Amino acid sequence: MKNMAKKYRNAILTTVLIAAFFIFLSWTKTHLDAYVMRIFNLCAINTILALSLNLTNGFTGLFSLGTAGFMAIGAYTSALLTMPPGIKTMNFFMQPINPMLLNINVHFFFALLIAGILSALVGFLIGAPVLKLKGDYLAIATLGFGEIISVVFTNTQTITNGALGLKGIPQYTDQYWSWGVAIVIILGLKSLVNSSYGRAFKAIREDEIAAQAMGINLFSHKTLSFTVSAFIAGIGGALLANLNSTIDPTMFRFFFTYQILLMVVLGGMGSITGSVISACIITVLMELLRVVESPMDLGFISLPGISGMRMVVFAILLILVVLFLRHGIMGENEISWDMLLGKESGHRGNFGSQ
Amino acid sequence: MAILEVNKITIKFGGLTAVSDFSLNLNEGEIVGLIGPNGAGKTTAFNAITGIYVPTSGSIMFQGNDITRLLPDKITKLGVARTFQNIRLFENMSVFENVLVGHHLRIKSSFIDATLRTPKYNREEKMMRDQTLELLEKVNLTEYLNEKASSLPYGQQRHLEIARALATRPKLLLLDEPAAGMNPKESEELMKFLKQIRDKFNLTILLIEHHMQVVMGICERILVLDHGITIAEGTPDEVQNNQKVIEAYLGVELDA
Numbered sequence: 001m002k003n004m005a006k007k008y009r010n011a012i013l014t015t016v017l018i019a020a021f022f023i024f025l026s027w028t029k030t031h032l033d034a035y036v037m038r039i040f041n042l043c044a045i046n047t048i049l050a051l052s053l054n055l056t057n058g059f060t061g062l063f064s065l066g067t068a069g070f071m072a073i074g075a076y077t078s079a080l081l082t083m084p085p086g087i088k089t090m091n092f093f094m095q096p097i098n099p100m101l102l103n104i105n106v107h108f109f110f111a112l113l114i115a116g117i118l119s120a121l122v123g124f125l126i127g128a129p130v131l132k133l134k135g136d137y138l139a140i141a142t143l144g145f146g147e148i149i150s151v152v153f154t155n156t157q158t159i160t161n162g163a164l165g166l167k168g169i170p171q172y173t174d175q176y177w178s179w180g181v182a183i184v185i186i187l188g189l190k191s192l193v194n195s196s197y198g199r200a201f202k203a204i205r206e207d208e209i210a211a212q213a214m215g216i217n218l219f220s221h222k223t224l225s226f227t228v229s230a231f232i233a234g235i236g237g238a239l240l241a242n243l244n245s246t247i248d249p250t251m252f253r254f255f256f257t258y259q260i261l262l263m264v265v266l267g268g269m270g271s272i273t274g275s276v277i278s279a280c281i282i283t284v285l286m287e288l289l290r291v292v293e294s295p296m297d298l299g300f301i302s303l304p305g306i307s308g309m310r311m312v313v314f315a316i317l318l319i320l321v322v323l324f325l326r327h328g329i330m331g332e333n334e335i336s337w338d339m340l341l342g343k344e345s346g347h348r349g350n351f352g353s354q
Numbered sequence: 355m356a357i358l359e360v361n362k363i364t365i366k367f368g369g370l371t372a373v374s375d376f377s378l379n380l381n382e383g384e385i386v387g388l389i390g391p392n393g394a395g396k397t398t399a400f401n402a403i404t405g406i407y408v409p410t411s412g413s414i415m416f417q418g419n420d421i422t423r424l425l426p427d428k429i430t431k432l433g434v435a436r437t438f439q440n441i442r443l444f445e446n447m448s449v450f451e452n453v454l455v456g457h458h459l460r461i462k463s464s465f466i467d468a469t470l471r472t473p474k475y476n477r478e479e480k481m482m483r484d485q486t487l488e489l490l491e492k493v494n495l496t497e498y499l500n501e502k503a504s505s506l507p508y509g510q511q512r513h514l515e516i517a518r519a520l521a522t523r524p525k526l527l528l529l530d531e532p533a534a535g536m537n538p539k540e541s542e543e544l545m546k547f548l549k550q551i552r553d554k555f556n557l558t559i560l561l562i563e564h565h566m567q568v569v570m571g572i573c574e575r576i577l578v579l580d581h582g583i584t585i586a587e588g589t590p591d592e593v594q595n596n597q598k599v600i601e602a603y604l605g606v607e608l609d610a
Contacts, residue, residue: 188469191468191469191470191471192465192468192469195465195468195469195471195475195479196454196457196458196461196463196468196478196479196482197458197461197465197468197469198468199447199451199454199455199458200455200458202444202446202447202451203444203447203455203458206443206444206445206446206447207442207443207444207445209406209426209438209442210438210442210443210444211444211455212425212426212427212430213404213426213427213430213435213436213438213442213519214427214430214455214456214458214459214518214521214522215427215430215431215456215458215459215522216427216455216458216459217425217427218427224465228465332446
């Protein structure tokens with residue numbers, strides 16, 4: 001009974017928190033300028049992407065680096081589904097757009113959903129051959145997949161407009177969409193990883209042979225994790241396309257995956273709250289660190305502006321995290337109500353509290 | 355009635371024959387020991403029965419099903435569970451979760467049910483949790499419920515591995531050196547424990563063991579392997595007095 005009471009208490013607290021957060025979101029609309037708002041939205045999108053990568057890398061122990069590829073699929077799907085025909089025609093001046101795609105136009109909600117489903121489908125299809133690989137080999141194969149997607153999208157002129165990219169994508173992504181979707185994904189993922197399936201994922205991460213000896217079908221569970229991760233990444237990419245209003249294939253190169261990987265490692269592999277926190281931290285840092293790319297006058301020496309310096313800072317950060325903070329900010333722990341209210345420790349093995 | 359029939363299996367790794375013409379019949383409810391010097395092929399034979407290796411030739415039947423070429427998880431689903439020589443627990447998961455995972459193979463709800471916590475899934479989850487608690491009580495691990503598996507004392511880790519295997523509801527349990535590293539008192543307890551679970555769960559047990567005290571104490575029948583060949587089979591007494599077995603363990607006297 002005590003556990004039941006606690007469950008209700010936690011559910012109520014979560015509902016109150018989410019309601020309060022939405023009130024905060026409506027406040028941001030009038031009080032934040034466009035630049036800060038954009039960063040605020042990016043925090044949500046990066047949270048979504050970090051969670052996608054954390055599901056495979058952190059919870060299931062599959063070292064996958066295909067996030068950018070799945071994002072690209074989601075981004076292009078949503079862009080093509082939401083752009084009005086007039087703007088599509090203007091974009092495709094080199095070669096006209098495939099007539100089947102010209103007049104398709106759906107509500108943003110369905111665009112997101114289809115983006116996720118299409119990305120999940122591709123994840124499912126490439127998962128079959130790729131998930132037979134382990135460790136570094138899997139990382140290399142998924143990395144290759146990401147690059148292939150970017151090359152394919154550069155060359156499918158009548159569908160993706162090739163290297164020219166797509167411009168004028170309607171900017172539907174506002175704080176409600178980005179954070180609304182992020183919250184749904186946080187709650188859904190939390191529920192999944194705490195379920196029997198989530199335990200099977202963790203068992204595979206801990207010891208594949210033992211997991212298999214427990215009757216867990218490695219292949220179907222790995223494919224499941226990979227596909228759900230692709231689904232989430234697709235939605236993240238779609239939100240990004242409709243936030244940026246411009247996409248092109250070079251956006252979705254390894255560089256992007258690296259950035260997401262940094263968030264997951266910094267936050268803690270296998271921690272949902274860790275991913276949320278570090279996605280926000282890194283997104284904000286990404287903007288604050290623009291300073292290091294501008295020309296600097298240090299008094300005794302003046303440095304010219306070097307673009308790309310931010311990435312040097314992040315690379316150093318990643319090295320430091322790996323050396324001194326191997327388990328990231330949160331390790332595998334979560335911030336939970338039970339932990340905050342101090343009744344029970346937040347240990348994830350905690351019996352009865354989910 | 356034979357629950358497991360191993361029919362002349364041979365396992366070769368390149369030019370090395372790890373096990374040759376190994377045959378074994380297990381009757382329901384038996385506790386049978388598999389002994390032999392290091393490198394005799396005992397674990398290899400285990401790995402073939404549980405699907406980790408596919409034998410080069412021969413066949414393995416479990417309750418009338420041919421399991422020779424099945425994947426390990428399929429074999430577990432049919433009712434063969436095992437433990438490992440070098441304990442393979444899910445170290446970063448709690449004791450409770452380790453056993454809970456063993457129930458996953460019977461889950462009927464889809465992952466969507468699980469994510470949405472539908473009533474169907476909630477019922478199953480509650481059932482799995484109740485059964486896990488029950489099982490942990492039976493094996494006296496309740497006090498460690500929330501401990502990380504890797505933080506348990508060594509002997510308890512072995513018990514936990516057996517409990518986890520029991521969660522899959524096996525009919526046949528294969529134990530790879532369950533008494534390894536245990537002191538005499540612990541192995542005494544283990545023997546009692548194994549007999550208990552055999553009766554409580556209607557198991558047939560096949561175990562590899564170097565601890566002669568344990569093997570002779572609880573096994574009704576013993577097979578002796580040496581260099582992949584079965585050199586003796588019989589009751590503990592028969593095996594102990596078998597000339598070939600003595601030679602395998604102690605060496606041959608050169609001049610008489």
